[in-house]
Amino acid sequence: MGVPLPSYPECAATVYDYASRLFLGAKRTESVALGDAPGRVLARPVRADRDMPAFPRSTRDGYALRASEASAWLSIAGSIRAGDPAAAPLASGSAWEIMTGAAVPEEADAVAMLEHVETAQTGMDGTRVRLTAGRKLEPGENVVPTAAEARAGDELIPAGTRLGAAQIAAAATCGYAAVELFARPRVAILTTGDELVPVDVKPGPGQIRNSNGPMLAALVTRAGGESWLLPAVRDERASMELALRSALDADLLLISGGVSAGKFDLVEPALAELGAVFHFTGVRMQPGKPLVFGDLPVAGGRLPFFGHPGNPISTAATFLLFAAPVLRALIGLQAMAPQFTVARLARDVHGKPNLTRFIPARETCGALPGEMPSVSPVPWQGSGDLAAFARANCFLVVPEGVDHLAAGETATILPI
Amino acid sequence: MGVPLPSYPECAATVYDYASRLFLGAKRTESVALGDAPGRVLARPVRADRDMPAFPRSTRDGYALRASEASAWLSIAGSIRAGDPAAAPLASGSAWEIMTGAAVPEEADAVAMLEHVETAQTGMDGTRVRLTAGRKLEPGENVVPTAAEARAGDELIPAGTRLGAAQIAAAATCGYAAVELFARPRVAILTTGDELVPVDVKPGPGQIRNSNGPMLAALVTRAGGESWLLPAVRDERASMELALRSALDADLLLISGGVSAGKFDLVEPALAELGAVFHFTGVRMQPGKPLVFGDLPVAGGRLPFFGHPGNPISTAATFLLFAAPVLRALIGLQAMAPQFTVARLARDVHGKPNLTRFIPARETCGALPGEMPSVSPVPWQGSGDLAAFARANCFLVVPEGVDHLAAGETATILPI
Numbered sequence: 001m002g003v004p005l006p007s008y009p010e011c012a013a014t015v016y017d018y019a020s021r022l023f024l025g026a027k028r029t030e031s032v033a034l035g036d037a038p039g040r041v042l043a044r045p046v047r048a049d050r051d052m053p054a055f056p057r058s059t060r061d062g063y064a065l066r067a068s069e070a071s072a073w074l075s076i077a078g079s080i081r082a083g084d085p086a087a088a089p090l091a092s093g094s095a096w097e098i099m100t101g102a103a104v105p106e107e108a109d110a111v112a113m114l115e116h117v118e119t120a121q122t123g124m125d126g127t128r129v130r131l132t133a134g135r136k137l138e139p140g141e142n143v144v145p146t147a148a149e150a151r152a153g154d155e156l157i158p159a160g161t162r163l164g165a166a167q168i169a170a171a172a173t174c175g176y177a178a179v180e181l182f183a184r185p186r187v188a189i190l191t192t193g194d195e196l197v198p199v200d201v202k203p204g205p206g207q208i209r210n211s212n213g214p215m216l217a218a219l220v221t222r223a224g225g226e227s228w229l230l231p232a233v234r235d236e237r238a239s240m241e242l243a244l245r246s247a248l249d250a251d252l253l254l255i256s257g258g259v260s261a262g263k264f265d266l267v268e269p270a271l272a273e274l275g276a277v278f279h280f281t282g283v284r285m286q287p288g289k290p291l292v293f294g295d296l297p298v299a300g301g302r303l304p305f306f307g308h309p310g311n312p313i314s315t316a317a318t319f320l321l322f323a324a325p326v327l328r329a330l331i332g333l334q335a336m337a338p339q340f341t342v343a344r345l346a347r348d349v350h351g352k353p354n355l356t357r358f359i360p361a362r363e364t365c366g367a368l369p370g371e372m373p374s375v376s377p378v379p380w381q382g383s384g385d386l387a388a389f390a391r392a393n394c395f396l397v398v399p400e401g402v403d404h405l406a407a408g409e410t411a412t413i414l415p416i
Numbered sequence: 417m418g419v420p421l422p423s424y425p426e427c428a429a430t431v432y433d434y435a436s437r438l439f440l441g442a443k444r445t446e447s448v449a450l451g452d453a454p455g456r457v458l459a460r461p462v463r464a465d466r467d468m469p470a471f472p473r474s475t476r477d478g479y480a481l482r483a484s485e486a487s488a489w490l491s492i493a494g495s496i497r498a499g500d501p502a503a504a505p506l507a508s509g510s511a512w513e514i515m516t517g518a519a520v521p522e523e524a525d526a527v528a529m530l531e532h533v534e535t536a537q538t539g540m541d542g543t544r545v546r547l548t549a550g551r552k553l554e555p556g557e558n559v560v561p562t563a564a565e566a567r568a569g570d571e572l573i574p575a576g577t578r579l580g581a582a583q584i585a586a587a588a589t590c591g592y593a594a595v596e597l598f599a600r601p602r603v604a605i606l607t608t609g610d611e612l613v614p615v616d617v618k619p620g621p622g623q624i625r626n627s628n629g630p631m632l633a634a635l636v637t638r639a640g641g642e643s644w645l646l647p648a649v650r651d652e653r654a655s656m657e658l659a660l661r662s663a664l665d666a667d668l669l670l671i672s673g674g675v676s677a678g679k680f681d682l683v684e685p686a687l688a689e690l691g692a693v694f695h696f697t698g699v700r701m702q703p704g705k706p707l708v709f710g711d712l713p714v715a716g717g718r719l720p721f722f723g724h725p726g727n728p729i730s731t732a733a734t735f736l737l738f739a740a741p742v743l744r745a746l747i748g749l750q751a752m753a754p755q756f757t758v759a760r761l762a763r764d765v766h767g768k769p770n771l772t773r774f775i776p777a778r779e780t781c782g783a784l785p786g787e788m789p790s791v792s793p794v795p796w797q798g799s800g801d802l803a804a805f806a807r808a809n810c811f812l813v814v815p816e817g818v819d820h821l822a823a824g825e826t827a828t829i830l831p832i
Binding site for chain 2: 385399
């Protein structure tokens with residue numbers, strides 16, 4: 001049997017090391033309108049273009065005043081709305097009516113909330129205001145001082161961050177109508193197998209439709225790559241080599257099928273012919289054991305590739321565990337490793353000797369805070385069972401050496 | 417003070433009840449090419465177009481044979497590759513060489529793995545094969561019988577499911593070059609405030625750039641809606657009413673700003689003028705307390721709306737907790753509630769009396785199975801602090817009545 005296969009954690013470490021080196025490499029960048037940037041990865045940091053806030057900001061509707069004078073009757077100097085320029089400096093014995101978000105005038109050091117003051121009419125001087133008896137107000141209350149959040153020039157979002165809604169808001173407030181992003185890497189997808197027909201063709205006897213192509217395209221797009229779906233290749237040496245050569249200007253190459261032990265498996269010899277270095281050619285995991293990882297010499301460097309097993313569940317698992325981290329490194333994303341999370345097991349599951357298991361499963365999130373998500377394996381007939389896979393939204397992980405996980409235990413899951 | 421505000425769970429229940437009724441309502445659907453369908457919601461179930469598998473499928477490279485004859489020397493009838501039509505029925509005393517994914521011939525009831533057989537050359541009859549001494553093979557081993565996964569016509573993916581990579585693979589295998597999806601609901605986004613200038617304008621004294629508009633657009637798109645970003649509206653009654661009227665043919669209306677207690681807050685009166693029914697006008701939560709939820713009479717029904725607080729962190733929290741479930745119901749998604757999950761607290765956090773807290777926080781997922789994600793609140797200066805929010809990727813939930821959560825405890829989080 002030769003050398004035993006490496007374990008899943010060993011192969012994960014090999015891939016993360018490789019991805020970490022890719023992460024440091026030079027990458028194309030492009031300027032993208034802020035509205036098209038959500039979900040993509042920042043290549044140049046977003047910095048504060050002015051102090052944040054740029055003026056002392058009231059966090060309440062109420063009265064801007066000196067805290068030391070708040071309990072005395074104060075005359076009302078006027079009203080400051082959000083968007084108004086700062087009012088004249090506050091004179092002693094007076095207060096400015098102020099709205100949330102408005103600029104607190106100089107000399108005022110606090111804002112008394114509308115709900116915490118009382119007003120009175122006086123014949124000569126109009127309305128007066130004071131803090132309701134018994135209330136206290138400290139200097140600084142309900143005011144965010146200039147630059148308390150950030151100073152002009154401070155880095156708010158480092159390069160390598162995926163832009164979620166929070167980061168979009170921060171970039172907008174700093175005036176970034178466009179942001180500099182890493183370009184989407186181009187991921188070539190090459191499915192192989194004489195049994196495959198396209199999705200719009202009725203399969204003949206012994207044939208099946210190509211499901212790995214559309215599935216990998218969806219996975220690549222979701223992970224932030226640009227999917228480049230090549231025509232399926234027949235199990236024939238010359239076609240395979242031709243197809244591989246046509247994919248050499250991709251940033252990452254995903255091949256599915258043709259990597260197991262059968263005599264028609266041609267992917268590895270065809271890759272070897274092109275000068276491939278193989279980092280591993282099998283993993284102690286199920287499904288996904290025949291996974292191949294390596295790279296090819298190409299103009300200007302090396303092209304990383306994965307040879308995924310032919311069946312879709314194996315391909316999805318090995319993509320998420322291994323190819324996605326390499327893709328995220330090419331995208332420039334700091335957080336490149338698979339985003340494992342946890343859920344409470346609804347049923348017992350069993351491990352297998354000398355293998356890490358990744359079982360198709362369904363996670364159900366809690367609809368209210370305090371409920372841990374629940375996860376249940378979907379009953380399946382093996383890694384070709386797409387009817388079962390259609391009910392799955394995650395893989396449930398049973399590490400090597402774990403014989404049994406009991407219902408109620410917290411288990412690791414990997415969302416699909 | 418009048419009637420106390422309802423709690424977060426009470427308001428969540430109000431919104432989920434409302435969303436559940438919307439979910440049952442009629443919705444536009446559209447046919448979409450499978451390649452454009454990932455992430456969207458299925459309107460018509462995906463069904464198996466033929467038995468799955470359509471033929472007894474070998475799950476291994478090896479020899480198709482009768483299990484009862486496997487230990488005897490068998491002649492080799494020929495070779496069946498994946499994609500070949502089914503071979504002639506198996507004659508007694510013989511075996512077919514077979515590849516993974518190929519059709520097992522009639523009369524064969526098992527596949528002996530390549531690694532588990534031995535072969536011998538005989539002068540007259542060519543190669544013979546038998547199970548290695550000591551190995552056993554049961555009928556059915558390494559064969560998936562016809563229709564074991566699903567029968568032709570079976571529903572594989574119910575309507576109301578978001579199509580992830582697994583569902584795309586299942587739809588492809590069943591010949592769905594296009595799928596019938598719910599149309600994206602149109603979500604009008606109306607930001608209000610005299611202090612707002614567009615992202616490409618330099619703010620004057622007392623002004624800030626509009627960050628809620630781009631942020632809400634990103635949140636809406638991420639949740640599956642089509643965002644319709646209207647020009648920002650000044651704090652002036654006539655403009656407000658005009659802007660609201662222009663948004664009445666949306667499927668959902670999001671308004672930000674102008675819903676707190678100040679005298680320039682005009683949103684609620686303008687909505688009332690248009691015949692709004694208010695389901696709640698405040699929530700015992702922080703941030704987000706001034707949130708308003710209601711609906712407006714429009715041609716053909718009622719238009720749900722949310723009046724979000726003006727600051728971005730409050731707006732993001734109330735969108736994710738309340739508006740997103742309504743949006744998901746309009747999208748036809750069964751799983752409409754916020755997808756709460758859990759993480760291990762890295763630092764102590766405190767609750768506040770009579771409020772559910774949603775604290776901007778950063779979740780870090782485990783890079784290897786077995787590590788629970790960790791979450792840490794980001795230090796912030798209140799709900800206008802976008803510099804802090806830029807470091808957040810989730811909200812950390814401290815339920816009402818909880819005084820304190822200690823580092824190391826498992827806490828509920830809501831990804832942004």
